[in-house]
Amino acid sequence: MPALEIRDLSYSAGGRAILKDVSMTVPDGALTVLCGPSGAGKTTLLRVLTGEVDPSGGDVLVDGVSVLDVPMRKRGIVLVDQQDRLFPHMTVRENVAFPMKIRRLSRAERAERLESLARRFHLESQMDLYPSQLSGGQRKLAAIMRALAAEPQALLLDEPFNGMDNPLHMEIRAFLSSLQREQHLTVLLVTHSKEDAFTLGDRIGFLFGGEMRLCRARGDVLSHISSVPDVEHFLGPVRAFPDGSWVFSDKLMQDGDVIV
Amino acid sequence: MNRRSMSLPEKLLLLLFAAALLLPLISLFLFSFFGSWGKNSLLPGSPTLSGFRTFFARDFGTAIRSTAFSLLVSLATLIISVPAARALLSLRASTRHRLETVLYLPMLLPPVSVSMGIHKVFLRMGLTGTGAVFLLHMYFALPYVFSLVFSCYASWGMEHETAARNLGARFFPAFFRVHLPIYAQGYKNAFFMGFLISYSQYFVNFYLGSWRDVNFAMILAPLISGSNRNIASVYTLMYLLLGSLVLLVCSFERKKGQKRGGTHAGT
Numbered sequence: 001m002p003a004l005e006i007r008d009l010s011y012s013a014g015g016r017a018i019l020k021d022v023s024m025t026v027p028d029g030a031l032t033v034l035c036g037p038s039g040a041g042k043t044t045l046l047r048v049l050t051g052e053v054d055p056s057g058g059d060v061l062v063d064g065v066s067v068l069d070v071p072m073r074k075r076g077i078v079l080v081d082q083q084d085r086l087f088p089h090m091t092v093r094e095n096v097a098f099p100m101k102i103r104r105l106s107r108a109e110r111a112e113r114l115e116s117l118a119r120r121f122h123l124e125s126q127m128d129l130y131p132s133q134l135s136g137g138q139r140k141l142a143a144i145m146r147a148l149a150a151e152p153q154a155l156l157l158d159e160p161f162n163g164m165d166n167p168l169h170m171e172i173r174a175f176l177s178s179l180q181r182e183q184h185l186t187v188l189l190v191t192h193s194k195e196d197a198f199t200l201g202d203r204i205g206f207l208f209g210g211e212m213r214l215c216r217a218r219g220d221v222l223s224h225i226s227s228v229p230d231v232e233h234f235l236g237p238v239r240a241f242p243d244g245s246w247v248f249s250d251k252l253m254q255d256g257d258v259i260v
Numbered sequence: 261m262n263r264r265s266m267s268l269p270e271k272l273l274l275l276l277f278a279a280a281l282l283l284p285l286i287s288l289f290l291f292s293f294f295g296s297w298g299k300n301s302l303l304p305g306s307p308t309l310s311g312f313r314t315f316f317a318r319d320f321g322t323a324i325r326s327t328a329f330s331l332l333v334s335l336a337t338l339i340i341s342v343p344a345a346r347a348l349l350s351l352r353a354s355t356r357h358r359l360e361t362v363l364y365l366p367m368l369l370p371p372v373s374v375s376m377g378i379h380k381v382f383l384r385m386g387l388t389g390t391g392a393v394f395l396l397h398m399y400f401a402l403p404y405v406f407s408l409v410f411s412c413y414a415s416w417g418m419e420h421e422t423a424a425r426n427l428g429a430r431f432f433p434a435f436f437r438v439h440l441p442i443y444a445q446g447y448k449n450a451f452f453m454g455f456l457i458s459y460s461q462y463f464v465n466f467y468l469g470s471w472r473d474v475n476f477a478m479i480l481a482p483l484i485s486g487s488n489r490n491i492a493s494v495y496t497l498m499y500l501l502l503g504s505l506v507l508l509v510c511s512f513e514r515k516k517g518q519k520r521g522g523t524h525a526g527t
Contacts, residue, residue: 073430087442
């Protein structure tokens with residue numbers, strides 16, 4: 001059963017349809033990537049999933065149960081958005097402890113979990129700093145750490161690599177990938193980067209103009225691409241490397257086979 | 261952090277600004293503690309505390325009541341402004357702009373016409389006395405308080421509070437633990453502005469009746485135009501002192517907050 005299922009989801013604002021009958025599944029313990037150009041409706045879809053805005057039609061199911069009438073705080077879907085939204089008046093420790101306090105975890109449980117998260121995210125020495133004292137990458141990690149402290153059923157990441165330079169981008173991407181596999185997290189990651197989509201996604205969905213054009217397991221995407229001209233055009237020629245990484249012609253590499 | 265040293269024109273400008281603020285205060289101090297200063301005398305006359313004695317014996321209670329009254333007016337205005345600003349933020353831009361204009365109208369309309377109109381309505385409703393003054397003060401303070409609160413929201417949004425709710429918090433924990441500390445400085449600024457508007461209202465009180473018991477400005481205004489400089493200076497000084505005390509309390513920030521460096525709700 002998919003952890004998160006989106007059925008014919010629509011959303012309109014100011015008489016304009018932002019999402020049009022979007023359907024997709026986010027399997028349990030897998031990392032699903034939602035890819036598409038800017039203005040495709042990716043962030044809006046995440047906001048509908050968290051309950052920040054109400055859809056005009058369709059349904060959202062978590063573990064097979066509709067959550068549209070469930071308040072945001074009880075949905076079990078936690079979003080880390082582009083601006084990390086760390087609470088500026090709290091230290092990293094207080095930020096991460098916040099969802100645990102809300103869930104009334106005991107002081108000992110909180111301390112234990114905080115320590116293990118800090119160790120896993122390599123932020124032990126930053127725990128008592130304020131968000132304004134952290135670097136961009138550290139802030140993003142702290143925000144993800146705080147989201148995981150809420151123990152969500154599905155974690156939504158909106159453009160997590162935005163504003164990062166290339167080495168940091170690679171580092172955080174590798175970290176996210178290993179973290180997801182190690183903890184079997186159910187993740188829906190939104191990006192406009194084709195590279196990130198093919199590097200991270202077990203499953204990839206393509207959203208264009210508010211419509212889901214294609215949503216397949218990563219291995220199946222390329223065999224279906226020719227039937228969806230929008231996606232084909234968006235991706236351009238794709239190269240696959242033996243190590244499983246993917247590169248696109250607009251960021252040309254020397255080796256690799258041209259797939260499309 | 262290394263601060264850039266000021267250039268000479270900047271220093272002169274600062275000095276000029278400080279002098280413009282301080283010189284009138286020096287004259288106030290002098291006239292408060294020295295009853296008279298003859299026209300041809302180099303130094304003021306003998307020191308006296310009679311002005312202060314008069315103030316404490318006669319009007320200290322009113323000054324305190326007036327300050328408390330303005331604090332309450334400002335608090336009530338702030339309490340109304342917060343949900344109004346939150347609601348306005350959730351509306352579409354065109355609707356928001358129209359409603360904003362309505363909310364700012366009290367700033368634009370002359371107080372005379374507003375007071376006359378409202379006074380008539382109040383009388384019809386049987387609303388007189390301190391209650392009526394309270395409502396009218398709120399009416400004049402609301403646009404200023406609201407605009408400060410709303411500018412905070414418009415600049416920084418409600419995303420932190422939404423994030424808190426997304427992390428599992430109910431409305432009140434999200435509001436009190438996340439929203440309020442972040443926007444505290446903005447609220448304090450709005451509160452102080454509301455206080456100032458109410459504290460300095462003269463015409464409204466004058467028009468609605470002799471509500472001397474809750475308005476220090478009503479007592480102060482005739483004294484300033486009177487001939488006793490000592491009394492006028494003492495009363496002005498006390499008026500400034502009480503206002504400055506409220507400003508001092510509003511500017512107070514916890515030490516912990518000073519470290520964070522990242523809050524941004526101050527306006």
